[in-house]
Amino acid sequence: MNFKSLPQLLDHFKEEATCIEYYELVRWNGYPVCPHCGSERVYKTTRGYKCANNECYKKFTVKVGTIFENSKISLRIWFAAIFLATNHKKGISSVQLASDLGITQKTAWFVLHRIREMLKVKEPKLLGNDNMVEVDETYIGGKNKFKHHGKKRSVIDNTLTNEGKPYVPKKMVVGIIERNGQVVLKHVPSADLNNIGSFISKHVQQGSTIYSDEAPVYNHLKKFYTHDNVQHGINIYVEGNVHTNTIENFWSVLKRGLYGIYHQVSDKHLERYLDEYSARFNTRSLTNQQRFEKFLLDSESSLSYKRLTLKS
Template structure:
């Protein structure tokens, strides 16, 4: 069954075709099981690959030290959900296929669920799309920051904040982006963009032989001691140095992200901003594959622990 499902997955290219195949939750569960376990059902509690007992609601681990019951959804983002897997798969396809994402209002209309349910589903999916790859970036890497938040000039007079021009985090949330030339992008929501913050991010994510390209922001000063650091001075209208040294790729990624922000989401709270960045980064990093393959790659990340609605909506502590 797993092999049959795998062969089919490259053949759909629309939401209608996806729903034609995933006609019920039973088909979805078989597909999810094939993706998680292949031909050997594995206990998600203890990792045992011994033959599991089949129960009326799923499986039971046969390992004598475990004996816990589980289903194909145990320890995934779908655990304890009251929403059918067919709708989850539809939401996942729409999130990964739409270049600028999809809002909770639009997803609610498309799947005929409430806006609250759609919002919850989207954040669980974003949590799943977080890139956990520990490998270091190679070759030529561009680094830049952007700031997410409303513009001061658009605020009412009593809401304006002084000295928020340029790289100010008083009223906006900074995001650091790193992009490997002809490779993947990584993004990090941060509290500030001082030298300690930027240096720690760069050092933790690049190989020592990397050629690092940044603008002339002073917080990048000193990175030449850990790698080959090239600076492009945008203030002098110098956007490309000799030898194809520029930050155009990361600037292009910011442009794509902000089109989604302005055109689809309109607002991203600082609390959830990293999840929005993970969603955008996932689509960018899989931009060269077909929608069906991008969907399938996302399914393989379903083992991410679910995030609860309470966790999503609780107020952040200010202490």
């Protein structure tokens, strides 16, 4: 198997049995393990497997404990959805995915969120050391000129009175990126030392070289890192190796995707979309098949519709 496009993938996975056999090989490498108790003592049944551990003795399939659990959609459609969602640089909307795969928009929306659950980084690695790092923050939301404090649309005498859209604060995202490396993102409530400082210390090795803009929140970095900044306020954007152009370029892709494909994202789900964009960026050097197989290896993340739609 060496697919480079969606038609090639679908040509290979024509039968559900082929999909199941392939996924069992990816997940278990030929040695099934009970997802309930972790026992390797299992035996095959007509519909899947059964645990031979007397304390467990449960039936299961390769889908149990993964993003595919309790899904009525065939793995063939799931594989196509993963391929599309992880290869479109700016993402794909649930409306477009539903049209492409012949499923409902509601189902496509749930499928995409399960895929984002799969794309979460399970074991984050430290950035920096010999690789220069850039850090910056950005804001997600509409333009301020279209927002109005304390105003909203109202109906008076059966007439719609447009008093302007209600003011909604923008959502703040902080990002750390290695030059020619990986990116990590986080939605934070505010640009203070507690939020940004702890995020940087968690993801960047001490002693690394970090570049930022002149925001005061980055002044503390000199205590633990080799830190320098550029003065955007006086229109200085590059001084030798000192710049934040790498993370600025990433922000451009992120915003064009969120505004152009998804249009708007709620605070509740923003972190999931950030996982999606960072996962695609961090695997940009892989082939289509390598990226597909890598994400399938990380698919042991279950997400129920109830948990996804639970009001926070």
